Amino acid sequence: MSIQIPRGTQDILPGTVELWQYIETQAREICRRYNYKEIRTPIFEHTELFLRSVGDTTDIVQKEMYTFTDRGERSLTLRPEGTAAVVRSYVEHKMYGDAAQPTKLFYIGPMFRYERPQSGRYRQFVQFGIEALGSNDPAIDAEVIALAMEFYKSLGLKHVKLVLNSLGDQESRKAHREALVNHFAPRIHEFCSDCQARLEKNPLRILDCKKDRGHELMSTAPSITEYLNEGSQQYYEKVQQLLTMMNIPFEKDPNLVRGLDYYQHTVFEIMSEAEGFGAITTLSGGGRYNGLVQEVGGPETPGIGFALSIERLLMALEAESITLPVSQSIDCYVVALGEQAKDYAAKLVFELRKAGVTAEKDYLDRKVKAQFKAADRVQAKYVAVLGENELERSVINIKDMSTGEQEEAALDTFVSYVAEKVL
Incomplete structure (x- = not known):
């Protein structure tokens, strides 16, 4: 019997791997210019890290994590995303005490999620991401977004769109949460079991549901931007002002919530508008997570980052018929x-x-x-x-x-x- 590759994974063969190497080199080069340093964390971590950071109401934790018990009866999980591990390392190695602040890090490596394989989505996939920890300045939000956009531009992509939103601070999110509960509660029985469970735990996650996205209550749900307090609104406006000064175009989307529980204030996605790219247009996303460091045992520390899938980046390059300058020849x-x-x-x-x-x-x-x-x-x-x-x-x-x-x-x-x- 022949042994074949597990479903949702891929072999990257000579002739193709050179494209990956070129992209990774470009990623490292742009991080060098923006002064982000590389960090490499373990492929598996204690399961508790992702329960506490990603959030137990997310699809990742509820349905997609590869979790196993080792011989010491410890629960371990193959990392489903990069931010939690980077923050854990930041806290464990007391990087918040370093003289150079904020701490600016990047990573490139495989992540693992048990989801239905489809074009550009695998159960083992590679993420490039950055994290900036230690600054509450809206300028660092603009910097993170600018790095992402410049990275795509450096590879020749033209048909990309930046979408922006704010989830506000804790006070704003609390007011919005109450409004969402009041909005969905009378008809929550019409939604999937996941959304019914989210109503009390994290009603914001209902807006990110793939099953019920067509329900009429989705389009009439109260927007977070209606509940931003003055400080959150000013922060959001400053990020927009800085992006405008950098000549980085964007669209505001009050329904953009992202899929992880740790986001606050700025959230964003970068999408492909290339013809034939596919129904799922998101290339990358990120946002600010001002409570995540405390959640994993560190001091109160603001942070912001983004991550992108290299597999989906390759799809976007193909959709725009971009050939990377990779030579297969020998001398x-x-x-x-x-x-x-x-x-x-x-x-x-x-x-x-x-x-x-x-x-x-x-x-x-x-x-x-x-x-x-x-x-x-x-x-x-x-x-x-x-x-x-x-x-x-x-x-x-x-x-x-x-x-x-x-x-x-x-x-x-x-x-x-x-x-x-x-x-």
Whole structure:
């Protein structure tokens, strides 16, 4: 019986993995410019971390987490998102005491959610995300959003839309919560069992329900923006003002709530408007979480961040017919004729690689014609041919595959000659 890959996962093969590497390099580069430092956290954490931070009323906690008990009878969970683990690390390592504040971090790594696989959505997926901890300044909100938008722009995406909302502070959310309960309670029996449970625990989550999104009460539900107090309204307006000054266009959506319980004040999503992208248009999202650090045992610390799926980013690039500048070619392929030449070719390839040149040779004892075909398959820029006769004369023939021109070079200067051509 053949063993196949688990449902909802994927093998990223050579030829495709280079696209991922390019995207990850771009992510690291933009974080360098914005002064965000990389952090790497464990793939699994204590389950309690996600119960306390993500929220026990969320779909992630209720339906999607990969949770298991280890041999020490501890409940552990494969991380379903990145923020909770970053905040846990921030608290555990007392980063709030560092001289450089705010603490600005980024991560790239696999996350795990048990959900129905579909286009661009997997049970194991890769997120790139950033977190800025320690500042209540609306400018840091604008910075986080700007980084996300600039990242997409750096990859060539043009059909993206920023959607913005505010969930307000605790006082605003409390007033809005009461209004939602009064709105939904008389007809809550018409909603799914999840929404019925959310009515008392977290009625805001009803607005994010996928099953009941078409219910008439959804469109008439009280908006959080109607309940923002003066401080929350001023904060929201300042974020908008800063984005406008940065020439970053946005749309306000009072129904945007995001799927995690820890958000307050600014929340946002970036969506693809590319034709043919699909019904689910969200590429990334994030927001401010001013109570999350305390929830996992740290001091009162404000924070804001966002995360994006690399799988969905690749879908957006495809929808806009964007080809990333990723080269699959190698610099030099060495063709050898005869036993002594084959042995010497192994030395030459080794020396080329030491010099920083991407080099390859035949390892299947193929004929000359087959070796040239192999060089074509790997898109070699140069092909060097070494036979017994060339070896005796201490020379090697070099062919430029783009022009067809051929030259003869001395063996002792061959490596520097090729390196000068390609590096």
